[in-house]
Amino acid sequence: MAQVPVQSIHRDPQLFYWILFPITIVMILTGVLRHYATVLMASAPKKQDQKATREQRSLLHGINVRGNHHVLSKPSFTARRDALITAYESGAYLKNPDSRGQPPPNPMSDPNAMEGMMGMMKNQMAMVIPNTLIMSWINAFFSGYVIMKLPFPLTIKFKSMLQAGVATRDMDPRWMSSISWYFLCIFGLQPVFNFLLGSDNAASQMAQQMNQMGPQGGAQMFGPGVDPNKQFLAEAENLAVIEHHSVLDGVEQRLLAGIKV
């Protein structure tokens, strides 16, 4: 059985100093720069006025009462429930009670919502622009040849990942092109940034993408385009259907059964 000959390509050792090294350094520096750019561009969270705070926290209050109704005795729970349902249904907690029943305003026309979107745009830009620049830089200068050999064997599947820009069919996938090194740096530099900038840095794109994909519960709940009146009505209904039981029912028996003197 014929042994597959070990491919050897003679590379200039200077490749290491003039390509591998610079790409890595540039990647790290852009990460650091991006972190500080994001910190500088971040706008302070906008202050809410009293009425908006009141609207949100009153709703949270109702949710708390609903979730923890078991700590209350029946009379005190009923009193709270009646008060909350009346207030919710009459719209007493609404920010602007006049706009009840009207469709929610278009989120595009709301300046607050626009600001949030602008912030998101800015973050996106901070990610996209440097990446495009670096990639075109690498493509312009270093494309078309391999720069290093990985010290471990790989299967053929890795060819498209590691040898982007080098269209050679028979080459061992251990050989690696510069653009692939760039991609490896994008995904692999997170620990370096954690070490340099602390764990909540804005340098890594991966973390940011995760954030954008993740569910934004808090923002969703009070976000633009949600009609608070409808939320209040739904919460009133939730409160109304609760079948109350108290954690104090039979607590003495539980205690005496549970604790042995």
Add this chain to the structure above:
Amino acid sequence: MAPPILHSPVQLSPAAALALSQQAPAFLRSSSSTVSSSPLSTLLSGPEKSEQWLQYENLIVSCLRTGDDQAAHQCLRRLVARFGDDNERVQALRGLVKEAEAQGNGALEEVLKEYNQILDENDTNIPIAKRRIALLRSMGRLSDAASALVQLLDFSPTDAEAWSELSDIYLSQGLYPQAIYAIEEVLVLAPNAWNIHARLGELQYMAATAPGVANGLYQKYMAEAVKRFARSVELCDDYLRGYYGLKLVSKRLLNDGAKATRQTDDSEFALPGTSTLERLNELATARLSEIVRHSAASDRGWRGYSEAEVAAARALLADDASAIER
């Protein structure tokens, strides 16, 4: 040197507060006084820790308490340098320092005027609003403080601290139902807080034993007090105040005897039967004497009880014993 504590220093004993504030100079020396925002120094010195600022805050409080105003000012300066002059928490801390240094009522009025001014500009500045309420209370204007708190709670009803303060103010005015309502709101926000359960039991007991309470109301309050104390020790099975209250209430109910066990409708709690009360009383007595015995010997794992509370428990037990001897 142990680093200054991270939790609130309000409940420290005087000795502990003094020890903490005596660490202040060393702590101030050990941490760098300047905060540089230049990227290079952050890269070199590593990320700042948020605990550090909490330590400064706690140092301010305990230094003010022990009269070390100089160190308090130093801490405050660093917080201002880091967070700016118009940060809400920094504003509140500066107010606290001013209140502590105020001589006489006139100076306090000045501070109050400043608070009002800040709140006029920004009516959602909760730290300042709370300081204003605390100042009103310490100046003896209880009803003003209560109404300001109600106003605060109207737009922020999910603030457990404010609710419990309101409960305390109502209690000091003798308004038991209002105090009970407010502490129930704290429970809604923190359903498993055993100390709040016990506190509610205490309030119910106080309300029941207040002069001029109708018999039906008395039984209702006492029934819930028993249950609250029982729930409290169910959640935390070595909570001294819970057992103390349980013993106090069950003893009182046993002394009342079986007179007039009114049949309550099922919306209210019924008083437990005599045998249950006896067993609860036994349980509380046993646990209390265990706690008293262990903490007198300061055994491992039994320290940390407040001395005053242990002494009160001992007195309650001794009271019981002398009653039996008679």
